[in-house]
Amino acid sequence: MPSLHPSIDNGITKGDPNFSGGKLYCRCADNKVEVTLSANVLHNHACGCSKCWKPRGALFSVVGVIPVDKLSVTANAQKLRIIDSSAAIQRNACKECGVHLFGRIVNDHPFKGLDFVHTELSSERGWQEPQFAAFVSSIIEQGFDPKGMDDVRGKFREVGLQTYDVLSPPLMDAIATYTAQKSGKPHL
């Protein structure tokens, strides 16, 4: 069984509901980029998409969101660059070590106002644990053998995570609601 993610492979450690934030660091030996989060993350989840940063050897990223006003770059901001400014989520990565410090949405989008972050870049404990696994089938597009998918979904279930090939139902409903509101549907 390949690694899903270091924070999932050996079971999940529950977060602390009273945890109030902490600092993320890139993986450079010195002059680390420092990002300060003044709240816990929400909707933390494993993600199989090809664009989210993941640690070497892991099939999945683990990524959560936080309101933009709870995030600030507090050291070495000059080392950040945007990976792809045309992507819906502009991933701000360290130019030197490549780690993504935060992803920001700048265009109209149902999740605009939320930044995407990886709490494994913090040494603090208490961050919300992964709540579900998203975009699971997408790992096949990146070269994973489809024969292994039952094992992958089975392992997620074993550690208590539901698996989805898009986002979770509440998030998919939120996206659909946003789409309906933009098109002026009568119910909304």
Add this chain to the structure above:
Amino acid sequence: MPSLHPSIDNGITKGDPNFSGGKLYCRCADNKVEVTLSANVLHNHACGCSKCWKPRGALFSVVGVIPVDKLSVTANAQKLRIIDSSAAIQRNACKECGVHLFGRIVNDHPFKGLDFVHTELSSERGWQEPQFAAFVSSIIEQGFDPKGMDDVRGKFREVGLQTYDVLSPPLMDAIATYTAQKSGKPHL
């Protein structure tokens, strides 16, 4: 609770594994378009997308697939027209009553070779029953009140159907495998 679909609202009737096909008819009073299927359908499912034909008052379509060589138009083919020839699935509908007789894929696509059909257009019994519910959150985009989504997903579960906001995991894996093969991934 609004109608999900007439074949689901009061529980599901199991199909006959030995059933070998039958005829579909449009809903015109006379000169009905007749489509003959020489096999049962596969992957029959409820679908919440906006493009599949659904009976009046139903929130969901019920649609299955059949290999193209098992489908033939056997009467009044001249009444068929393609709703949108630019869509991935070209839905062939009766010009008069509007019912979709079959949907065909003509461009490269993971499901090319399969036609999409609605077995409720047949008076025969034995067709495969719905296996799951797909694109559930999409009904919101068509004006369904998001507050009702728990009831909708709950009702599907009550009749024994899993709900997904895309297709089912095996079909999503098949699509991802097709995508990986097209891009020449090493594992495949």
